[in-house]
Structure formats: structure tokens, C-alpha cells
Amino acid sequence: MNFLLINFFLISLLLVTTFFIFKTTSLISVVALTGAFTLLCSAIYVNLDAVDVAFTEAAVGSGISTILMVMAAAKLPEGKKNKLINLFPSIILAVSISLILIIIIANLPLLGDPNAPIHLHVVPEYLKESKDFFHIPNVVTNILASYRGFDTLGETIVIFTAGLGVIALLTSNTLNRKTNFKKNNKKNER
Amino acid sequence: MRDKISSSPVLSVVSKILFAPIIIFGLYVQFHGDYGPGGGFQAGVIVAAAFILYSMIFGLSKGETLVPIMINRYLMCVGVLLYAGVGIVSILLDGMYLDYNVLSSDPSTGQHIGIILVELGVGMTVATVMIALYHSFASFGEINE
Known part of the structure; x- marks a missing residue:
């Protein structure tokens, strides 16, 4: 039960972070939010007992790559704000990809199932x-x-x-x- | 950008205090990878983070004197060659490529030696590549004067 609650909490935080990544127009805040996103991912991996993966995610994903993105963002010319372009094609793309993923998830073995093909x-x-x-x-x-x-x-x-x-x-x-x-x-x- | 040294004393003092513990933690992750989570990849990134922090706070030139660019590039190659070299040594000792059993008279000890050497190679390459990436990004667009 605890496992489920923690997972639910982390994933809802992940959703909130994703929403703000989508909404912000300032490049530096997008970089910071992406760092937070990968840190939340590593927390989820810890919750799934994949400590090594979580460690890598925390060190590489939220550590080094955030620094590199900050450096890259600092090199970009200032004053250009990321304007919202026509969202219609990207919304269609996102919805169709998530539909495909949901269909695939329905066919996946359950979490921790000992008879899953990968464990055999x-x-x-x-x-x-x-x-x-x-x-x-x-x-x-x-x-x-x-x-x-x-x-x-x-x-x-x-x-x-x-x-x-x-x-x-x-x-x-x-x-x-x-x-x-x-x-x-x-x-x-x- | 290059010699923009942080004016805040808090940043410079804290980064000076943190430098050694970060590297020690990196070494711990490197050599304790057999017993707990960790290994070459993570350790390399952590060690690189210490050097990146140093050059972020004290400027790229000081970072370059700490880890000269050419030495960094040589170490990049040494890491990969160390990994591949373990494989070559195991061929020379009548084993197969990357077969650590033959590295010692006892197969289990051989595996230990092999795994530690291989992880060291990975750590070295990852750390130096990360430092090189940071330097490339940070010094990009500088006017050659």
C-alpha cells in the first residue's frame, strides 16, 4: 500500500512538472524543470528497487546534463523568447503516441510478475x-x-x-x- | 566568460570545502560498486562534477590548470584502452576476449581483478569525457584573441 501511495505521489508530481515544462517560455526555467523531472524519475526508480538505475539517473540525468544544458542555454542569444507556435500538429502527435503507449502498456506483464518473459x-x-x-x-x-x-x-x-x-x-x-x-x-x- | 570569477565568497568557500568530499565520494562509488549500487559510470560523473564545480566557480583558466586539456584527452583514451587492454591480456593468457577467469590462478579472484580494472577504465573515460564536454561547451564561441 505504501509503495502504491508513494508511486502515485511521485507520478502526480511528475505530471505537474511536465505541465510546467510545457507552459514556461523561459529557457533557463525549462532546464531547471527538466532537472527536477529526472530527479523525480530517479526517486521512482528507487521506489521500484532499481537503485543502480536511480543512481545513474540522478548523477547523469539531473546532474551533468542539467549543467550542460545551462551552459548551452547561456550561450544562446538573449532576448529571444520561445513563442508558442501552432500547437495543433503537436497535440495530435502527442495524443496518438500516448494512445499507442497505453495500448502497449495494457499488454505488458504486471509489475514484479515472476513469470514475465524477461525474468525467465x-x-x-x-x-x-x-x-x-x-x-x-x-x-x-x-x-x-x-x-x-x-x-x-x-x-x-x-x-x-x-x-x-x-x-x-x-x-x-x-x-x-x-x-x-x-x-x-x-x-x-x- | 572565461575568467569570470564568482564574486560571492559563499560560493567559493563552499566549493572549496566540497571539492575533496565529492572526489572521495566518487572513489567510494567507484570501488564500492561491487558491494552496493554504483560503478564506473556513476563514479566518473561524480568525479567530473567536482572538477566542473571548480571551473564553474573559479573560472575556466583555473580549471584548465587543474586538469590540462591535453592530459584530459589522453586520459579519455587511456580509459578505453585500459578496458580493451584487459581483454587483450586475457587473450594472451590463453583465455577468450574479456574472459577474466584467466587473470589469476583462482577464477573468482580473476573476476574480481577484471571487474575492478574494467570499472576503472569506464570511470576514467566517463569522468574525462564529462570534463571535456563541459570545457567544450563553456569555451565555445570565444573569440580567439
Whole structure:
């Protein structure tokens, strides 16, 4: 019962936050509200006993990405307010997507159902053998780093590549800044 | 933007006090990931947050002296190479790629070593990529003068 009440409370807060994200026109408040949104999401994950996911969501979603969004918002030209455009197409899109999602949700297995397909494939094996074999209590770590080592390697490379891409796009001149400076100075002297 | 140092003493004092505990918490999350929630990804982000806080409060130039851009970029690569290198080492020790069992005479200890090294690689890459992202965003649009 407590579980349900907390979940209900968090999800209604989520709805309120979403409404205000939709309603505000100031960019910086949208960023702040998005941070609040992901923090609420991580609270919901804690309520669902998915502590690792919640931790990641809190650190990455509401921590770093909010900072990056603030930085990006600070770089945008001032004075331009986000005007409300014609909402009709987006409302139709939103309604149809939510209808599809509701239909899908009706076909999902119940929350915590032990006979759900995802709990029958390899999960019982992992849960059973990992503690005796690894002597590491956190099964999530075992799955992430050992059973699914290739996936995690791929994820790390994805993050690395994303970093490389951003560096290549945004800071093409930072390394040459000093040399350019010297060159320009020489040109000016001439 | 670059050298805009926060004028508020509250911010600078609080960020100076918080810097070390944030990094220690990051290390705790990194190495306690085997026993509780956490691991490389989260730890990397937390450690990066400390450095980002520092360069937010004291200006980008000071942040750059703390973590030079080039060293940051090298560490990005070192993280990925550490992860991939563990796989190569396990091939050299007659195992399969990323098969940590062969890293030690006892398979269980081998798994421990492998998981810790791999998580360290992930943490290193994530932390340095986040710092690099912040630096790129913050220094974007600067006039080269």
C-alpha cells in the first residue's frame, strides 16, 4: 500500500512538472524543470528497487546534463523568447503516441510478475550462480562488467566517441589558440 | 566568460570545502560498486562534477590548470584502452576476449581483478569525457584573441 501511495505521489508530481515544462517560455526555467523531472524519475526508480538505475539517473540525468544544458542555454542569444507556435500538429502527435503507449502498456506483464518473459530467460541463472562464483554481492556489477562485458565496452566507446565528436565540433580552435595568437601578433607587427 | 570569477565568497568557500568530499565520494562509488549500487559510470560523473564545480566557480583558466586539456584527452583514451587492454591480456593468457577467469590462478579472484580494472577504465573515460564536454561547451564561441 505504501509503495502504491508513494508511486502515485511521485507520478502526480511528475505530471505537474511536465505541465510546467510545457507552459514556461523561459529557457533557463525549462532546464531547471527538466532537472527536477529526472530527479523525480530517479526517486521512482528507487521506489521500484532499481537503485543502480536511480543512481545513474540522478548523477547523469539531473546532474551533468542539467549543467550542460545551462551552459548551452547561456550561450544562446538573449532576448529571444520561445513563442508558442501552432500547437495543433503537436497535440495530435502527442495524443496518438500516448494512445499507442497505453495500448502497449495494457499488454505488458504486471509489475514484479515472476513469470514475465524477461525474468525467465537468463536472469535466474545469473542470480543463482553469480554470488557463489564471483563473491561479489552486487549482481548488477557482475552482469554489467562480466557477463555483459562486451556491451559495456561498447558503451564506453560510445561515450568516448561522443566526447570526441563534441570536442571536434566545438573546440576546433582551442589547441591552436596560442599559436594563432602568436601568428596574428606577428602579422600585426608587420 | 572565461575568467569570470564568482564574486560571492559563499560560493567559493563552499566549493572549496566540497571539492575533496565529492572526489572521495566518487572513489567510494567507484570501488564500492561491487558491494552496493554504483560503478564506473556513476563514479566518473561524480568525479567530473567536482572538477566542473571548480571551473564553474573559479573560472575556466583555473580549471584548465587543474586538469590540462591535453592530459584530459589522453586520459579519455587511456580509459578505453585500459578496458580493451584487459581483454587483450586475457587473450594472451590463453583465455577468450574479456574472459577474466584467466587473470589469476583462482577464477573468482580473476573476476574480481577484471571487474575492478574494467570499472576503472569506464570511470576514467566517463569522468574525462564529462570534463571535456563541459570545457567544450563553456569555451565555445570565444573569440580567439
